[in-house]
Amino acid sequence: MTELVLAHDYLVQVGGAERVVAEWAAGFGATQIVALAYRPEKTFEAFRDLEVRASIPVAMSGQVERMLPALPAIAARTTVSGGDVALASSSGWAHRFRYEMPHVVYVHSPARWLYAADDYRLRLSRVRRAGLALSTPVLRRGDAEAMARATAVVANSEVTRERIRAAYGLDSIVVHPPVEPVATDAAPPTRDLPDGFAVVVARDRGYKNVRLAVDAAREAGLAIVAIGAGSEAIDDPKSGVHGLGRVSDAELCWVYRHASVVLGAGREDFGLTVLEAALEGTPAATIAAGGYLETVRPGVSGVYATSGTASDLAEAIGFARALDPAVVREWGQRFRRDAHVARLDRLIHEVVQRA
Template identity: 65%
Template sequence: MPEIVLAHDYLVQCGGAERVVAHWASAFGSRTLYTLAYSPQGTFDQFRDLDVHPSIHGSLTAQVERLLPALPAIADRTVVSGGDVALVSSSGWAHRFAYQMPHVVYVHSPARWLYAASDYRMRLSPMRRAGLWASTPLLRHGDREAMRRAASVIANSVVTRDRIREAYGLDAEVVNPPVEPVAAEARAPRHPLPDAFTLCVARDRGYKNIGLAVAASRVAGLPVIVAGSGSEQLDRPEEGVHGLGRVTDAELAWLYRHADVVIGSGREDFGLTIIEAALEGTPAAVVPAGGYLETVSPGVNGFHAGSATPEDLAVAIRAARELDPVASRTWARRFGLDAHVGKMSRVLEEVVQRA
């Protein structure tokens, strides 16, 4: 196996993309990781054992997303060296780094602020929204040039493959993310919780559409637990909404195991949480779009709603509660780490041989 250097946009949160990179570090024995910003307390503990090279330091680390106008230039000047090949996790920036070796880009999504602007700009002030709109043509030009420098481009799902083709004019192979149980032991959160509940695992981002999950749970007659950074702002137990904020992996495992149904209500490119829940025997009720079309097998580990409305999603919630936990676990195992590593190893070795 060649020596593999890792790269990722920025390590400041506990999201699905960060979990994928953590799996890579362990599976490929990688010790070096390049990124724009690194907050050890804000992301998974596994990265503490790596030699992490951030381009942004100090107090600016916590404000990395607010540095959007400067990020293209910072990314372009982030030099990645050492190793035989770089494995790049990107949803916007890491593919722009200056690689001194062949590199493979694993795309979680083409940059939302460039190619799915309605998802991203809703979080910006009117002034920043106008600035992004004006600079989009130039940003897209640089983004496309950077992606075309990759030795190979991999998509995390079929929907991402289609978006890559539309954004960059490139054909990408699909390799689904590795999904393993989030923790060996489960621990109940220190928060009074109902006996029966739906679960929505999502950071408080507009495209996650947490409001739909809350509304659908209410129609289905179940309280909802929301876990993820920022969700503590939604905590209204008297209204059947329990916002826990960021939880540990052990607490997340407990929530997966005890939830009646996990809800997928956002615009996801894959949706790791659906498979993580299925590994614990918990079915899903999801909107009929994006990565959920791959991660949910109707009648096996969940159901797609007839439409993205609270009423139709509630129908899917009620139906999912009747599914067999064993079938959910069996379905989820096909997305395991071994299958992912086997496919990615082949791609990496082919790239090194061509170099």
């Protein structure tokens, strides 16, 4: 039996990439994961059942994103061992680890701080932006060399496949992420919410475009619930904006089930949340770009806005709300974990046989 070791950039948040790794642990029965940093209280509970090996001490793990200048060196010294093959989840770091066995790299996106700098640098100070700009050529060379060492490269979407080709000159195989209901039992949030509302699930970062989702919901005459780290900053219940911050999976499930529509306004590589909502019968209204072109089927599971403006997204909200929840749910079922694991398992066995 092939022993699989998992790897991930760092386990310090609740995000789509972390949820994918949690599904891998369940789907493959993996017991080991290697990461740069781990904060059990900040990420999915599923990781507490695994043997997590982190390179950065717990006391410093909360500052991992501030450690950018040192992370390439730390990643290069992070050893992945103890198995027959490794499956790495990377948005910029895990493919740089030192692998002592064949390894498959599953790319959520080439590192935004190197290849989508305008998005990433919005969050940095002027000094840090200048420093990153100066070091980018050297960092890109090291990044490309690390990716080229992968035994196989997998993209989470066609969008990401094109970005991998542009960044590294490598071809990759597309395997959509696994999507499961976020919880089996739903629990209402501690705060009362209105009967009809839209929901956006995203950390409040520039490329996520949460503000556009808020403006569109308002224009459509809907209250909006924003979920994700940083959404507390836009909390304004009197104006119909409910920024809940991080919530439990059971609470997120409740919100998905009771929302009139889920919004996608950011430049996503895949767009996991619209499928999580689809499994609960909730349609999507999104911009017609990025991963949403693969995760939303117009007229079936959602509606695309005709442009990236609040008014056009508001119009899409109106059309999406009329879709049949049963048909929406059926679309979401196409992306369940079993199909994802079966495809990756075949690829992993091919990698082991070639090694």
